[in-house]
């Protein structure tokens with residue numbers, strides 16, 4: 481079971497709308513490496529490496545285990561380079577800096593991002609699903 485920690489990072493979001501997707505190369509690499517289909521480029525930068533992160537939105541809240549107990553999250557951000565996940569606290573933006581953080585190693589990261597990708601879709605939000 482993967483336990484998310486409280487984040488200690490200060491997140492920065494790109495200020496200006498861009499005519500090109502700045503996460504495109506990172507996204508393409510992640511799609512090729514992990515076979516993703518439900519991740520998109522995010523406007524947030526990874527607080528560790530400074531690259532753009534990618535994200536997916538869950539039609540149904542995803543239940544994660546955190547140091548503070550179970551939290552149902554509507555979206556998650558990832559840095560494929562740092563192999564991390566960043567989840568805002570429900571009802572807050574990531575830049576509120578009060579969300580959750582998880583860093584994994586190669587195989588664990590691959591399994592986790594594929595799980596998040598599997599549940600990220602465009603269908604209507606209904607129940608809660610579980611990520612272990």
Ligand SMILES: [Zn+2]
Nearest residue numbers: 526529559562
């Ligand atoms: Zn990073």
